[in-house]
Amino acid sequence: MTTFKLPDLGEGLPEAEIVAWHVAEGDRVNTDDLLVSVETAKAVVEVPSPYTGIIARLHAKAGDVVETGAPLVDFDEDSGGESAGAKPAQEESRPAAGDEETQPRSDAGTVVGNVMSGDDVLQETAIAGGGRRRGRGRVKAAPAVRAEAKRQGIDLAEVTPSGKNGQVTQADLEQFQQQSQQRARPAARPKAPKQAAAPGQSEPLRGPRRAMAQSMTRSRDEVALCTLFDDADIHEWVNKRDFTPRILRSVVAGCAAEPALNGFYDAENVSRQLESRVDIAMAVDTGEGLIVPVIRGVEQRSLDDIRTAVAEMKEATLNRTVAPQDMVNYTITVSNFGMLAGRYATPLMVPPTVAIVGTGKLQHDVVAVMGGIEVHRRIPLSLSFDHRCVTGGEAARFLAAMIEDLEKPQ
Amino acid sequence: MADVSLIDALTMAMAWELEHDPRVIVLGEDVGVNGGVFRATAGLQKRFGAERVQDTPLAEGMIAGVSIGMAAQGMRPVAEIQFMGFIYPTVDQMISHAGRMRNRTRGRLHCPMVLRAPYGGGIHAPEHHSESTEAFFAHMPGIRVVIPSSPARAYGLLLAAIRNPDPVVFLEPKRIYRLNKQSVEDNGKELPLDVCYTLREGSDVTLVTWGAMTYETLKAADQLAKSGISCEVIDLASISPIDYETILESVEKTGRLVIIHEAARTAGVGAEIAAIVAEKGMYDLRGPIRRVTGYDVVMPLFRREMDYMPSVAKITDTIRESLND
């Protein structure tokens, strides 16, 4: 037995009304004989028989409203009859036509295509307009002047503008360059950090020193500090002077081995957020105090690439052109405190970061090699971590991975 | 307050105005019993009757023309064109009459009408159903062009468009008609019509976009935030007139501008924004203005439509380029 279901006679019509049957139960019909007249929302339509056979059952009577896809007629088909194998294409093209076909179609809300639908609630704060507060922004300069300043490594903010509406002009740039060359000449030799006040007089802390006071106080108050010490033997190094780039790469190796040290700790919510990016802050001592530029995405950089980034950072530090946004939002810190003296330290990280690596003064050490004694260069390493959210084991694995990476020839 | 989709918000706004202003008439093809092909007018005819929510004959130029006639004689028609691809027969009426009526009669007659149309790609529609040609109308003096990008703005801006005494072409980003929901209070409160909406404040780069592209742009901004890049995202909302002050103010802060639109690049609205920022914000720029737009080709049929449009990757790459300047 085969059941013929009411097809969709228009475009998305949900139902049709039976106007008149042209056959009765028990009748023999041939394919394309007139079966039933139905009225849809659009028209009265004559529906022919899709099969040859005997009408076994009519599922509705004249005047009934039948939903699209609901059973209409049961046929006892002729076996081997001439049209018995000729099933309507519609049935074939809808192999999945099941019970759900009898459900009213849900509204697609469109006449073409498919409009994506979602219940996600949009959270936004839209600020209408922007007020009219222009004229108090950053430095104004023509793009050509900016390009020139960038080439020369000049921070436009330090240049006194003489142009219209406070613009820095090409002439301002040239004048600044001349002045800074004059300033630079006597200062060519290394100098002691400048004294801002006479000895014996109280001096309020300013700038980087003040920031240091605040962040280190916070660190002392919040962090459960623990430091591991060890040394990395760099005897095999091909490029003996590749110090900073290799340190940075080894930090990446440490992070790869133990992600727990690369991220943030939120004490208030007792939660941590580990990062896949490795954005390393490099603490650098300058006359004005400590500044901490960030090299971003170190995990994605080749050693060459790291070298370039370090060189650029050094230049920017020297020229004081490190922008404020280039000194925030880092995931881990490196402090090369041992330029002058000091092998080990207990460096303090700035919350919410959880780790800081200190590198001490390079020194030739006597080491045992294959039962003998050799003299190798070694880097003293001090790894401080916040024991509130980092375990000693994690820190040790991190440090071990660093050392392994540092001891590679290149 | 209910969480509603963008299209629900449009229906709410039309219902509010039909309820509160007897001059308001909704008309268009299939807007009555069928509630519009996207259901923007669903239930309105049942509630307000077949006179105030009218199914019209199938002639877009006529829909615009009779709306102008009605508007000039004191009504507030809100006409629907089914798709942007069918809006072109209205161009003669809109440019020759709607945008000129007030001026050419020295204010004796004017055209407070709204011409609504869904626009943009991304719904797998057939040919002629996916265009973004807002620039045509933005080029016509005397006509406002408004594009909402969230349920709240759909509600507030459509109310403002209907109440505005000038003709408004109100283009609806159909790809995000039902994409998400937002809490919108049905209180009849309109939003200002000729300002930008700053969706996210940031310091490194200004992103200006509108319509469905706000979706990709916000995603791009979210991604970049993880790398420490801070994007200011501005929804233009009013395509004509443009609130240049907000854009210029933002560029003054960030020094960088990336414009994202779905429409083809050449002579697109992005070109106008870039020109104005070059004219008035040049000294704040730290690098070239960049655009991420549809290509200057016929909108492909839907198997390739997403390749035509700006994607999150295209946007983030362009922003990174901009930051390297």
Add this chain to the structure above:
Amino acid sequence: METIADFEIQYSQFLDPEGKASPDIPELARNTDELVNMYRHMTETRVFDTKAVNLQRTGKLGTYASCLGHEATHVGLAAAMHEDDVLAPSYREYGAMFYRGVRMSEVLLYWGGDERGSDFQGPKNDFPFCVPIATQTLHAAGAAMAFQLRGESRCAVSVNGDGGTSEGAFYEAMNIAGARKLPVVFIVVNNKWAISVPIELQTASKTLAQKAVAAGIPGIQVDGNDVIAVRHWVERALARGRKGDGATLIEAVTYRLSDHTTADDASRYRKKEEVEAARKLEPLIRMRKYLTSLGLWDDEKEKQLLEQSAEKVDQAVQQYLNTPKAPVESMFDYMYAELPEFLEEQREHAMHYGSDGEGHG
């Protein structure tokens, strides 16, 4: 085969070219004051038209579209309208516009390049001049829709030419007017020429009135040189509209005796003989003969009317010529209900460079 639809188009003329009235001349012809009034308007319009062409020819007016020969159609349709009906003209219906209270000086201002010409001090709700052909038919339909929705007993009247009947907007307007039974009258002034294209090349339709058939509204052809016929049938059509019976199309057959505009030279594309033949049918001759035959008119009255008309036109011309240019910023001040912020700068720029003299300095 059977005929399932059929149509016929009636033609109506009450005054023949010799000014003889047909026996079925309607009631309105009994109102002799009105007859004289209409003739007065037709003559004033003719005098104005002649003067306007001369002003253009002497560099005091821009391009001007003459209405020579159309006076009966224009005055007749306006005389049929109520004051609160709305007219949507094309651009040469001066006879209708003057009848409805538009000032001659306003028409001169419009063709003299000043938007204030469309700020009619008379019929406040009438649509302005409409140059894009037949687009105004939709405005009339829209106005009729507004009247219908508000339950007002008002009608809209649109006027377009024979060329305009080829435009989609014309069909679209008739179609919705038919479908919605809108109180609107579409008047087609068949003056035989659309610039250089004759009606035979415009359409294969025997009449333009039959274009109403497809929209399901009545269409009738009248002699557009017969002011009584025009007025009568427009009155009937307006009464139908006011009763809620819907729209009507009236084809008024006349002839464009002038060039298309003062920038056009019709001798390039039509024969002198055709124009001369049409001139014998023009509307003022027959009306003057008819009034004379009724004892309402004579040479003295004609002379007086021409003098009065010339004086009236001269006053309008003086008023036009003495109207200073609108301030340069006025081009901004009517674009939007409120000037958008970005336009303020352009407005100031225009004011800075704006000249009060002629041309660019």
